[in-house]
Amino acid sequence: MSIFIDKSTRLVVQGITGRDGSFHAKQMISYGTKVVAGVTPGKGGQVFEGVVPVFNTVADAVRETKANAAVIYVPPPFAASAIFEAADSGIGLIVCITEGIPVLDMTRVLPFVAERGARLIGPNCPGLISPGKSKVGIIPGNICKAGKIGVVSRSGTLTYEIIHQLTTQGFGQSTCVGIGGDPLIGTNFIHCLSAFQADAETDAIVMIGEIGGTDEQQAAEFVRNGVTKPVIGFIAGQTAPPGRRMGHAGAIISGASGTAAEKMAALERAGISVMKRPADVVPLLKERL
């Protein structure tokens, strides 16, 4: 099995005729993802690469092709609107790759998406891949291999590094999810940990966090109370400088400074095996499996 995407995923690509959208649409098609539609307003009626029908709106695409997932490659000024549109059209899984969406836009997007019952992954994320089944986003397919490790990460290229370590040392993946590095995101660590825990084909979970915020601490608490599968963790930014901070509100709201040391300690307290460096992932997995 896998989480969130598999062979039944029918994908619509929003921004399919743009530079990034067209490049990655081709990559996803050649990986085997069922790309059933594209959307670019004003280009309805065209056919992308001779196979994928392009529509003016997501609603048209859903009606004509029964798309059930959307991936968004449109530029930042239009990306929030693209998420609203996908959710309003009944899409159940929305993956937003776009980087640079203002946080205040996301404060309005997230309640809307939740009310429509959709799952949003991202924004500012590399998407997800269930190796051998489907890929939605930009994670390079050739570094992945089908298997039983679930991967969830806030990062992009650091995720590739960890997947590379896993694949080259014989550990395939059930699903790899990049949840994105922005302050406000749709799907968080806990949602992914919960899905991996419920997935019969996932034997162990690798979670990759970063400094900032308290998402990893909350995820650690969730693992302690509700995850029985082995979890291996990594926190990037152990040597990052504290930075010049303005104002007090950040410290008041979380009561924590979000350092790597705090997060690593929280992970360890929850029984998560913590890597000191990416190359530790396979040795720690072998200890726990």
Added chain:
Amino acid sequence: MNLHEYQARDILRRHGIPVPPGDVASTPAEAKAIAERMGGTVVIKAQVHAGGRGKAGGVKLAKTAAEAEAHARAILGMTIKGLTVQKVLVAPAADIVSESYVGIIVDRASQRPVLMVSAAGGIDIEEVAAKTPEKIHRLAVDPRYGLLQHQALMLGFKLYSEVNQARAAADIMQKLYTAVYAVGASLAEINPLVTTPDGKVQALDAKIAVDDNELDRRPDIAALRDPTADAPAEVAAREAGLTFIKLEGTVGCCVNGAGLAMATMDLVKYYGGDPANFLDIGGSSNPQKVVAALRIITGDPHVKAILFNIFGGITRGDDVANGIVQATQQFPLKVPIVIRLTGTNEREGIDILQKAGFAALGDMDEAVKQAVAKAKGAA
């Protein structure tokens, strides 16, 4: 992007929040002129993007215009937390009865703008929050409806028992909330919100941080950027589309992606070295970005070795390799370079590097070990 106090005060004033008078000066003479115009005792405040200005000697009271000039002369040019003071705010010294705190921040946990208020405002507000969290009152605002009047008034009564002051504070909170969405702020803070002997409620000091992702659609706010507030190398990096933070070590790092860049710095430390910087060339694939990155890294005299760690996804190995070759043609490197290159188009990239006389590694740990050893060998 952080705004200066005087810029934040202007924004508050434009949104109808009562802010005491005050003006900004770049020279002691200007400060003197403002003090004369204000009359009476004035306060001279350093305008830098750092907290703890008062404790660093950047805030002084002046009873006369001559004293204001002298204080401004001392404060202008002063360094606070590594930042040179270029401007001072000159404002009448307020007669203060009470100091409260009002802040709005976009909260990751509730995914909403959260209003936080406390009757125990002032410079020790973080200590108040840590030791007596019950003195901080919070409200997560539903962005579909905004901050409602009764919600603001409820918080106003947490600050003042007198109804007119509670109403005044509530009005200020609603206007501050409006200002947050109007300027694209990720944080807006009034600290302290004061009451004066005649019962008025005023915003004495303000801090606003604007979400960088808002700047493209708000050119008026983007124009408030103070280029002198950042290190020159950080300004150059921003102009080249890179993210760069200078550190104190000797291993210059150039990486694609922020998470991998941090993990690379951590690994430098793990193998006994010290990173000279954080540098993320981003997800695009432009050789010119690599040239700019190398120019910035080699501009740091403390760098004894350069480490590239590239895991190609959107970034293509051949583009990075071309950038390295072009850069070294423009300005020969004086320190050793270690290159780790894998992922998209790695074969093409390695070929380009080998033709130009560079070696490329496939393993991150091996590359970091070599870079640390070379930095130490050259030291």
